[in-house]
Amino acid sequence: MLELAAHILDxxxxxxxxxxxxxxxxxxxxxxxxxxxxxxxxxxxGMKQEEIKKALDxxxxxxxxxxxxxGLPLLxxxxxxxxxxxxxxxxxxxxxxxxxxxxxxxxxRQPLGDIINTLIILIAGNPDVDFVYKHxxxxxxxxxxxxxxxxxxxxxxxNHPEILKYIREVLEEGFNDIKQ
Amino acid sequence: MAKLTIDDLxxxxxxxxxxxxxxDGKRRxxxxxxxxxxxxxxxAKEVMxxxxxxxxxxxVNDVVVTTSGCMGLCSREPLVTVEVLNQDPIKxxxxxxxxxxxxxxxxxxxxxxxxxxxxxxxxxxxx
Numbered sequence: 001m002l003e004l005a006a007h008i009l010d011x012x013x014x015x016x017x018x019x020x021x022x023x024x025x026x027x028x029x030x031x032x033x034x035x036x037x038x039x040x041x042x043x044x045x046g047m048k049q050e051e052i053k054k055a056l057d058x059x060x061x062x063x064x065x066x067x068x069x070x071g072l073p074l075l076x077x078x079x080x081x082x083x084x085x086x087x088x089x090x091x092x093x094x095x096x097x098x099x100x101x102x103x104x105x106x107x108x109r110q111p112l113g114d115i116i117n118t119l120i121i122l123i124a125g126n127p128d129v130d131f132v133y134k135h136x137x138x139x140x141x142x143x144x145x146x147x148x149x150x151x152x153x154x155x156x157x158x159n160h161p162e163i164l165k166y167i168r169e170v171l172e173e174g175f176n177d178i179k180q
Numbered sequence: 181m182a183k184l185t186i187d188d189l190x191x192x193x194x195x196x197x198x199x200x201x202x203x204d205g206k207r208r209x210x211x212x213x214x215x216x217x218x219x220x221x222x223x224a225k226e227v228m229x230x231x232x233x234x235x236x237x238x239x240v241n242d243v244v245v246t247t248s249g250c251m252g253l254c255s256r257e258p259l260v261t262v263e264v265l266n267q268d269p270i271k272x273x274x275x276x277x278x279x280x281x282x283x284x285x286x287x288x289x290x291x292x293x294x295x296x297x298x299x300x301x302x303x304x305x306x307x
Binding site for chain 2: 005013016063065069070114117121125126149153154159162164166169173
């Protein structure tokens with residue numbers, strides 16, 4: 001994984017497979033405390049206690065097509081490489097929360113990467129799932145909620161190219177605002 | 181640039197509605213980009229970006245794109261499945277943006293299967 005956006009895509013795809021209807025992605029960049037945190041919260045099926053313990057083991061997976069599962073271990077490792085830490089909480093039937101903390105200025109922290117395209121891919125590939133994206137940069141923040149967009153477009157699918165283009169523009173605006 | 185508002189979204193909605201009534205938007209092709217950890221690490225994200233761009237430029241409305249998980253052939257990722265209505269699905273292996281463009285233009289739009297990139301024909305059997 002070359003960038004954090006790829007990790008986000010990977011973990012959010014896990015949420016989709018867990019039957020989530022709403023996935024929240026929160027990014028918090030704090031250059032004063034030198035911290036970057038990524039939080040992914042879903043309302044999927046959640047994990048059993050013993051599954052949570054095994055989730056960071058690369059040789060544990062719930063899939064039957066192969067014997068390894070690297071998504072969470074790779075993210076956990078990426079946090080530790082940058083002097084951060086990783087937290088996994090899950091409740092069966094309620095959902096899962098993944099929190100990853102990185103040292104913002106650490107040389108081994110991967111770049112954030114292309115978040116906009118990551119979100120577009122998630123929305124385009126999973127039109128039945130709602131996404132809430134919050135990005136905070138020091139004191140500035142912006143939010144994108146597909147539920148608000150869905151309310152306005154009635155019968156047009158959210159993965160229609162024109163709607164995706166709109167969402168992309170909204171995200172670009174949001175990023176411009178907070179990075180000024 | 182002026183801020184995007186909900187009104188902009190309403191305009192888009194009206195525009196799309198007009199187009200929908202003009203064209204028959206039935207699903208003709210379903211394209212699945214396999215988006216497991218292995219796929220993402222080997223570039224499925226770029227392949228999917230290219231595909232979405234191509235669909236936007238070609239202005240087709242009968243192509244559905246979806247993502248799926250890993251199917252156990254991690255070494256051959258990025259994998260893309262193209263399923264034309266009433267035909268066997270075709271799985272393409274070792275995809276990249278250029279190959280994706282070619283597959284989209286030739287296979288999806290013109291119906292010509294790009295054999296050099298094909299891994300298999302038919303659906304996978306999940307045990």
